[in-house]
Amino acid sequence: MEWWTYSAEDFLLFSPRSYWRMFELQNEEFWPLPVVTLALGGIVTFLAMRGGANAIRGAAVILALVWAFVATAFLWHRYAEIHWAIAYVVPVFVLEALLLLMILFRSEVTRRPGGIAAWIGALLLAFATVGVPLLHGRERASSEIFGIAPDPTVIATLGFLLVLRGRWLWLLYPIPVLWCLQSAITLHAMGEAQAWLPFAAVAAAAAAGIAAAIRRPAPPPA
Amino acid sequence: MRTTRRAFLQTSVAAAAASAFLPVAMAAAARPATRAIPSSGEAMPMVGLGSWITFNVGDDPKLRDECAAVMGAFFDSGGRMIDSSPMYGSAQPVIGYGLQKLGQPKALFSAEKVWTSGDGATQIEATRAYWGVPRFDLLQVHNLVDWEVKLPLLFEMKAAGKLRYVGITTSEGRRHDLFEAIMRDHPLDFVQLTYNAVDREVEERLLPLATERKIAVIVNRPFKQGALTRRLANAPLPDWAGEIGAMSWAQILLKFILAHPAVTVAIPATSRVDHVRENLAAAAGPLPDQALRERISATVREI
Numbered sequence: 371m372e373w374w375t376y377s378a379e380d381f382l383l384f385s386p387r388s389y390w391r392m393f394e395l396q397n398e399e400f401w402p403l404p405v406v407t408l409a410l411g412g413i414v415t416f417l418a419m420r421g422g423a424n425a426i427r428g429a430a431v432i433l434a435l436v437w438a439f440v441a442t443a444f445l446w447h448r449y450a451e452i453h454w455a456i457a458y459v460v461p462v463f464v465l466e467a468l469l470l471l472m473i474l475f476r477s478e479v480t481r482r483p484g485g486i487a488a489w490i491g492a493l494l495l496a497f498a499t500v501g502v503p504l505l506h507g508r509e510r511a512s513s514e515i516f517g518i519a520p521d522p523t524v525i526a527t528l529g530f531l532l533v534l535r536g537r538w539l540w541l542l543y544p545i546p547v548l549w550c551l552q553s554a555i556t557l558h559a560m561g562e563a564q565a566w567l568p569f570a571a572v573a574a575a576a577a578a579g580i581a582a583a584i585r586r587p588a589p590p591p592a
Numbered sequence: 593m594r595t596t597r598r599a600f601l602q603t604s605v606a607a608a609a610a611s612a613f614l615p616v617a618m619a620a621a622a623r624p625a626t627r628a629i630p631s632s633g634e635a636m637p638m639v640g641l642g643s644w645i646t647f648n649v650g651d652d653p654k655l656r657d658e659c660a661a662v663m664g665a666f667f668d669s670g671g672r673m674i675d676s677s678p679m680y681g682s683a684q685p686v687i688g689y690g691l692q693k694l695g696q697p698k699a700l701f702s703a704e705k706v707w708t709s710g711d712g713a714t715q716i717e718a719t720r721a722y723w724g725v726p727r728f729d730l731l732q733v734h735n736l737v738d739w740e741v742k743l744p745l746l747f748e749m750k751a752a753g754k755l756r757y758v759g760i761t762t763s764e765g766r767r768h769d770l771f772e773a774i775m776r777d778h779p780l781d782f783v784q785l786t787y788n789a790v791d792r793e794v795e796e797r798l799l800p801l802a803t804e805r806k807i808a809v810i811v812n813r814p815f816k817q818g819a820l821t822r823r824l825a826n827a828p829l830p831d832w833a834g835e836i837g838a839m840s841w842a843q844i845l846l847k848f849i850l851a852h853p854a855v856t857v858a859i860p861a862t863s864r865v866d867h868v869r870e871n872l873a874a875a876a877g878p879l880p881d882q883a884l885r886e887r888i889s890a891t892v893r894e895i
Contacts, residue, residue: 383648384645385646388655451650452649
């Protein structure tokens, strides 16, 4: 295979009209669930700000549920119809849902006391739940909504993770980051300006990670 | 009957309006020219319908109906060949939906592909069920995937009367050396390749070889996956467009391709009824001579 002759456009299987129609159809089919998931996004944001073991676990349950729902209702039943490779992403989303429950319930995870990473995380979380549905200038009916569409769900999860600190949290980052990158490449290949959003989410997460590493105090001398 | 000034003016305005729209109406009504499939002599309208990207609309009922309308306009305008592949997502069931909605048009020339390193017969049968046709007119080995196994399978199907024509495909200039070797060594009816005003590599070896071996040529990506028509969207039509009866850049680009004597049919994909009519009309009027073809290519490269 002459792989060097391929570009992102060569792997694009659908048009922007088919892509954006998926969100319109999904919102229509599950209405009024988008209102409920939007409220759940608000609750996750509130719980993340509040901190505490129970609040973090409560948010983990909501996030695990919406990851599993997006995996089956959107990726499997909708997106895989026009993109055969998405069928392989479904179990990856289910895995992230399980990891969210396992790590946030079983390991020592706490809210960051402050700092750049926590602020970036809170902003990402709030923007993904409230800002993204209002973002693009298309018809409101095709808005991407937290808990219904993958991008705001994944970006909100990245934001939530940045608010926290804990030993095994790093295991929860690869799947959201990889999804954001593929989403950004897909949007870019379609010539959609909104490609900046998932790119920016990954860049913000990377910046927050670097800021947190710098802030971490050096271990005391032996 | 006394002609009043007002009635005269109304008649004149109507006549002027009618004559202004006449070229469009004529182009829409004219049937596309045909070329013979070398291995059989069967006449094939020189513009077909591709389904890459445009027909991959999933279960969306609104977009499925729009695709069916495009297919309806295609057949009404004299088109025959519709081309798809298992690689094109939901395009196959969407074509099947359109064919059923249109009452299984008799003019259909079904062109499909086998694209798997697994069981080709199973994939072909699934594809046939999606289309809802008794058999395919043409099956091609998509991008030469597993061609050593799939090509004999297609020749067997043809010998058994389960298929009318056999072909191979490539796109964007990939694997041309192997493609050429297969064209030389096997009795192919069709080849499908990428050819347009800026991608002209096939003129050197593959198109002359197709003529020599009496193989029909299907041209994919005539607009470079829409990149050429997007690039030319705001450019004014050159004066010489009228010489070949072209009313749009899309028609100029198609006429460039169709004027090559080795080309049998070009298969632009579209999701718009007006565009499918415009594409077929490109095969109805005069085609550019070699000098004008060079001018088209140079102009498109410059813009």
